[in-house]
Amino acid sequence: MLNQPVHIVSSTNVSTMCADKVQRKPLRLIGAACNNMGIGKNGHLPWDLPTEFKFFLDTTTNVSLPGKLNMMVWGRGCWFSNPDSLFSILPNVLHVVLSTTLSTLPEHAHFLCQDFDSVIGLALLQPLYDLVETIWVVGGPQVYQEALMHPWCELVFLTNVMADFDCDVFFPQFDQSIFKKQQRFPGVPNEIQEENGVTFKFEVFKREICSAEVI
Numbered sequence: 001m002l003n004q005p006v007h008i009v010s011s012t013n014v015s016t017m018c019a020d021k022v023q024r025k026p027l028r029l030i031g032a033a034c035n036n037m038g039i040g041k042n043g044h045l046p047w048d049l050p051t052e053f054k055f056f057l058d059t060t061t062n063v064s065l066p067g068k069l070n071m072m073v074w075g076r077g078c079w080f081s082n083p084d085s086l087f088s089i090l091p092n093v094l095h096v097v098l099s100t101t102l103s104t105l106p107e108h109a110h111f112l113c114q115d116f117d118s119v120i121g122l123a124l125l126q127p128l129y130d131l132v133e134t135i136w137v138v139g140g141p142q143v144y145q146e147a148l149m150h151p152w153c154e155l156v157f158l159t160n161v162m163a164d165f166d167c168d169v170f171f172p173q174f175d176q177s178i179f180k181k182q183q184r185f186p187g188v189p190n191e192i193q194e195e196n197g198v199t200f201k202f203e204v205f206k207r208e209i210c211s212a213e214v215i
């Protein structure tokens with residue numbers, strides 16, 4: 001699958017798939033935000049928290065069966081803020097980059113989508129529909145915002161970095177009466193972590209008011 005020809009996808013070439021009534025895929029957000037909900041500065045993470053980053057990698061690459069894959073959905077800025085070396089080492093992942101301006105697929109990416117609906121449409125196309133377990137939206141802010149609004153969005157993994165950092169990008173506000181903070185979540189450490197003098201806690205918010213509509 002990872003050696004398939006590359007794809008550039010727009011909503012026009014996947015829209016018929018979206019129109020069908022199908023089973024939804026788990027759509028999840030993952031990120032880390034500090035006290036003012038800041039997530040980035042000058043195109044990079046504001047902090048150096050290897051344990052937090054490892055949790056991100058372990059979570060997004062985890063699949064329940066050999067041969068299954070997750071989609072990782074990246075905004076263009078977020079994609080290019082990471083070193084190439086990261087993408088080539090991640091197992092079980094199809095990288096989807098979102099951009100309206102790129103016309104060629106970035107190295108190591110598997111798909112380039114021109115809008116968020118195309119990501120959903122892609123996940124509905126065979127053979128991906130059978131292969132993909134979870135769609136992980138990894139940021140930045142615009143992609144998070146669109147994912148939060150999507151009816152498939154069920155969980156938000158948002159590490160609480162309990163410190164003040166100077167940031168220029170922020171996690172979008174979301175309704176915590178709809179996405180409720182879980183006291184515990186399977187597989188997610190519950191205790192407060194500390195690294196490089198910064199405390200943080202892995203937190204999970206679960207949608208508890210269902211959207212009536214299934215795309």
Ligand SMILES: NC(=O)c1ccc[n+]([C@@H]2O[C@H](COP(=O)([O-])OP(=O)(O)OC[C@H]3O[C@@H](n4cnc5c(N)ncnc54)[C@H](OP(=O)(O)O)[C@@H]3O)[C@@H](O)[C@H]2O)c1
Pocket residue numbers: 030031032033038039040041042043044045046074075076077078079081098099100101102113114115116138139140141142143146169
């Ligand atoms: N702390 C965390 O967990 C975390 C997570 C992710 C990112 N970050 C940080 O966030 C910063 C990067 O964020 P960013 O502001 O550059 O945002 P970004 O969302 O990564 O990139 C924005 C670009 O992505 C494309 N895009 C986003 N949504 C799209 C959509 N629905 N359809 C088509 N294209 C779409 C657009 O590219 P075009 O202009 O080409 O159309 C847009 O200009 C970095 O500092 C990074 O470290 C932090």
